[in-house]
Amino acid sequence: KCGEREPGESEITKHHITIAEVYESELVDIEKAIAHYEQAADYYKGEESNSSANKCLLKVGHYSAQLExxxxxxxxxxxxxxxxxxxxxxxxxxxxxxxxxxxxxxxxxxxxxxxxxxxxxxxxxxxxxxxxxxxxxxxxxxxxxxxxxxxxxxxxxxxxxxxxxxxxxxxxxxxxxxxxxxxx
The missing domain is CATH 1.25.40.10 (Tetratricopeptide repeat domain)
Incomplete structure (x- = not known):
């Protein structure tokens, strides 16, 4: 799951994941969820946390395919x-x-x-x-x-x-x- 937190994770990354999860489950605005998961993945890449970046990217891939x-x-x-x-x-x-x-x-x-x-x-x-x-x-x-x-x-x-x-x-x-x- 992309939203799993890792030690040392920046607050900005946490916020993007939280916002993405809200758009994903509560507001059902998948396009905005995708945007925030992409931002979180970018921050993870910058932190060299590739496993967490991949988790967020997989969410983006999943929803991108659903949106054709x-x-x-x-x-x-x-x-x-x-x-x-x-x-x-x-x-x-x-x-x-x-x-x-x-x-x-x-x-x-x-x-x-x-x-x-x-x-x-x-x-x-x-x-x-x-x-x-x-x-x-x-x-x-x-x-x-x-x-x-x-x-x-x-x-x-x-x-x-x-x-x-x-x-x-x-x-x-x-x-x-x-x-x-x-x-x-």
Whole structure:
């Protein structure tokens, strides 16, 4: 959670996190919450508290994707994934962040430019199931929403989908259906 406090954390950073949390949960103004989480992340980076900066950036990425600001979400997820790849204790988390970036890429239809990149990331991070869902199914290229649905069901049978993943996968399915089909 971004709002977890660390010793030595500046008061300004604490205030930005508190304000972001208020916008996030009480006022439900996600754009303003994003702005304050970004400010907190910048302060954390200045304090060389990269773990805390990444936590705030992940909030920004999460909400940016929900607001359909996919390019911003992609950049954040990739940045945090690369940051965590350097830390042996956090390396496993990179898998999740690359997966989320991949989902955002699918939505904006940049699949052809990114398949090789994410295939390499699959090998590096060993995200086999995630890559099977994203890369091995030709459902997107063939506009086959049934094949995509089957790939999602198979993925969900091993790892339950959370609300964010479900939303992103439904948006991908909508792009496969060309915005004309019903989401089942």
């Amino acid at each position: 600001q996919y390019q911003k979400a992609i950049e954040i997820y990739e940045q945090v994934a690369m940051n965590t790849m350097d830390n042996p204790l956090l390396k496993y988390n990179a898998k999740e962040y690359f997966f989320k970036a991949s989902l955002c890429h699918f939505i904006v239809d940049e699949l052809n430019a990114k398949v090789i990149y994410y295939s390499i990331m699959c090998v590096i991070t060993r995200m086999v199931r995630e890559c099977k869902l994203l890369c091995s199914s030709n459902a997107h290229e063939e506009q086959n929403s049934e094949a995509f649905t089957e790939a999602v069901k198979e993925f969900d049978s091993v790892s339950r989908l959370d609300q964010w993943l479900t939303t992103m996968l439904l948006r991908i399915k909508k792009t496969i259906q060309g915005d004309s089909g019903d989401l089942k």
